Amino acid sequence: MLALASLSGVADAEWARAGAAHADLAVLGGVAIDDESRDAARALVDRGRDEFLPNDPLAFVERQLSALDDAPIRAGMNVRSTTVEPIRDAAACCADHDAVLEINAHCRQDELRAVGCGETLLRDTARLERYVAAASETGATVSVKVRTEVSGVDLPETACRLGEAGADLLHVDAMDSEPLVADVAAATDAAVLANNGVRDRATAWEYLAYGADGVSVGRPSDDPAVLRRVARAVDDWERRRTGGEGALG
Template sequence: MTAVEFSPRVALASLSGEADAEWARAASEYAGLAFLGGIALDDRSREAARELVARDRNEFLPEDPVAFVDEQLTALADAPIRAGFNVRSATVDPVGEAARVCAAHDAILEVNAHCRQDELCAVGCGESLLRDTDRLCEYVATAAEVGATVSVKVRAEVPGVDLPATASRLDSAGASMLHVDAMDSEPVVRDVVDACDCVVVANNGVRDRETVHEYLGYGADAVSVGRPSDDPRVMARVCEATEAWFAAGD
């Protein structure tokens, strides 16, 4: 792993309305990177987030989302974990604004091309952004041009999306990391690794030695944990398995 360093090579995946600085600090014993968020940045994505809240989903809806990114990253300034922020936007300009804040904190800006909720997809966020490679590459280039280290959260099994080909284009656009939700197609991680020079973080069902070593065996540089990230038992197993894998490789 070269472009983006963190240790241990375990990341905490963003959880809407839950993944804040306090959450990241609590799991910092077991992870080297935490993606806060996701946070809706522009009017259309924020309206979609409000609709999600209306049907009982958790969402961050601060009055000023870019200021919220700054506040949360500031709160992690002395924490023993690298930070990233997962962002959603139907328009590109707010992505650049959030990227400037992330760059100032040496944090990673993660473009969300992953969420599949209907409300978000309807306004051009999440999975619908993954289907629009030109626009997704514009988001990545905009964030990279202001000095941010850029990750893109993507998912497998999206009809019509050639994920390795998309990975190659995102690499060329300026992405340093791809955060891959493999769904039930774990070998796609190997295809993404082969298609680009980005750091690849594998996600989905990471719980124990078996799942960690499966993803790392496909060539992933790191793994990430989502829902169980607040369970110390799961995190300890994942951290131990990850460190053992790379220690054996050394």
């Protein structure tokens, strides 16, 4: 599997359609969906970051997913929230569109951490489990975007608990700890999507060799040349895995 990873303020339906020829999944967002996370997003905008800040975030999620109902790529939506009910509401919207609801336990900006969003959730696993369970109850496919190298967090143990809570996918930003992907993959029955520095065959195959079920492309996700290289690498890996080495070019 090849995914396009969310980029705040950039990853919208138009962006997803532009990459649809190469990828299987496009995760839009991230979108702040409750008052506290929206206040944090406004503070990020004030210091020059791009953020999605529509007047009605759930209506925005609905519009963006509706715009991709006929697209040749599955949609997902990365969301931030300090409370569980908006997660449930966004997940129900995703379920209606056969889209993936991705809970953001990844962002490390001070403004988001201060209100309990992003990587703060990795240190509050019980709350993150509640988010996952609430989203899963709607029938949505549930992903959690996580990162390695968060002090005090045993990521494989967290991955195990999230899988048991109902997560279907763990989207792992490997940072500079690529081998940890193998430990996460071994710890959970959820699928693992690996992210960070995926640009070509070598970088994609490294993660796939560690046991990831797929990879995602972040910042260069609007570069067709990068997407073509990675898509070919993922396809070649799958043929190699299933015994079709002779088909590799």
